[in-house]
Amino acid sequence: MMNKDKRELLSAVFDGEDLPDDELFSLLKNDSELQSRWQRYQITRSAMRGEMPETLVADMCTRVSAAIAKEDVVVFAPPKRRRSVNARALGKQAAGMAIAATIATVAVLNVQTTGRVDNVVEPQQIALVPAATPVVASVVAQDLRTVNSPMSTGVQTRLNGYIVNHNEFSSRAGMQGIPAYTRIVATTPGEFVANDQ
C-alpha cells in the first residue's frame, strides 16, 4: 500500500470507519511516520474535547511554531491546474503563528465534538500538504455532503448562493457575530443538513 493510501486509511479510521484492531496495528507497527500521524490525531481529538492540560497546549504551540519555521511552508495548498499564484501570498511566519495558535484555540474553544475531525486536525496538513480534494467543476459548495438525510446537490448550491447574498445584508441589518463570509471560506464547505423540526 502506498504511503498516501495508508494516510488516507488512517484518516478514515479516525473519522470513524471501522477497522479491526489487528489490522490497525499492522498498519502502524512498522511505519514511524504513520505512528506519529496517529499520535497527532489523538492529541488533536483530545484538544477538541477540551481534555488537554493548558501546559501541554502551550508546549505544543511552541513546538509547532518551531517545526514550521524549519519547513518550506506552502501556505496555500495548490489545487490542480492552479496556474497563477501570487508571490505575495501569506508569509511563513503568519502561517506558523496561525497554526500554532489554532491548536491552542481548538482546546480553549471547548468544541463539543463527537465525530469527524477532518480539518485543522493536523498542523502540517493545514499548510504543508496539498489538498486531495477532487476537482469538480461546480460552484461554491456544490459538493456539500449531507449527513442526516439526502439533500440534492442542487439544493445545497442554491442555499449557499442565498448565504452569499444574505451575508451582505445581515451585517447591515443587525449583527452576525462572526466576520462576514466566514461560512463561505470555511475549510469544510458549508454542510446543510435536513432539519425536520
Add this chain to the structure above:
Amino acid sequence: MINRSALVVYLLIFASGVDADHASEQVQAWLERMHVGNNTLSFDGTFVYSRDNSISAMRIVRSVTDSGVRERLVSLGGNGREVIRDKDSVVCILPDRETVVVEKGRPKSEFPPKFPMKIGKLEAYYEFYVDEDVKERVAGQPTALITITPKDSFRYGYRLWVDRKTGLLLKSRLLDGGQSPVEQFMFTQIEYLDKVPEELLQPAVDGKEFAWYEADGGAASLAKAAGKAWEFSGMPPGFDLDVQRAHNLARSKNPADHLVLSDGLASVSVFIENHDEDDTNLIGGSRMGAINAYGREMNGYHVTAVGEVPQAAVKLISESVRYKNSTQ
C-alpha cells in the same frame, strides 16, 4: 489604524453613552463601541471558526479609508478559498471548485454605516449584560464580555468578547436555547495597522482558468412584474422588514426578490423565485451551524427563508409570506 473622520463621528456617539449609569445604556455603549471597531479599524488577523464538528482557520485583512472598506478573507486550510470585497463587489474565489463567484450591485449604503441597534427596543426580546472587567484575554488583548440572552425560542443568544481598547469583536459564541454553542469564532492573533499594504489585499490566485459566475442587482421585481406585493401574515415578535430588493442570483441567473427582516440584532433573508420543476428547491427545514433555512412552494413561487436564527423562526417566516394585489 482607524479611519479618522469615521472615528470622530463615532467618538461623539460613544462619548454620550460612556457616562451613562444605567445598565442598558452601558450595553448600548459597548455595542456601539463594537460597531465602531468593526467598521473603522484596519487590521491583519488570524482567527478560528467552528461549527458543528468542524474547525477552520482563516486570515482576515481589512483596510478602512475615506473611500470605504476593503477586505480579504482567506482560508488557511487546504481549499485556498478567498473572499475579496470592496464597496462595489464581492468576489468569492474557490480554487477547490475552480470557480469564481462575483456579486456586483452591492447595496449603496452610507459609510461608515449607522449603528443599527436600539437597546430599548431589543430589551423586549433579549436580556443584556456587560462585564467590563472580564479576566479573559483574546489574542493577547483585554476584553469586555457582552452577554445577550433571548427571551423566546426565535433567537439565538450571544456571548461577545470585545477588545477593551479598540472595540473590535475578538471572540463570539452563538448559543442555542440549551446554551450549547452552535457557532464560535475567535481571533488567535491580531495586528492593528495604520495603513494596510496593498499586497495584503490582493488574492493569491487570479482564477483566470476558473469558471466565473457574475450577478448584479439589475433584476426586475417578480412581485411588481406580477402586479403584486409581498406581505407577511405573521412573524416572530419584533421582526420587521428592513430591506427589499430584486436580484439576479449569481449561478442560476434567476431573478429573485430578496427581503431582509430583522429584530434589530438577528436577521433573516427571504428569497422568492419562480418555482422550478426540478430538485433544487428546498422543501422543509435545513441547518448549517447557526444558519437555518426553510423552504416551501407557494402558488408558482418558491419561498426560502435563511438566517442566523433557530429553525422555528425561519419556518414561521417562510410560512407567513403571502402576496397581495398591488396598486402599482
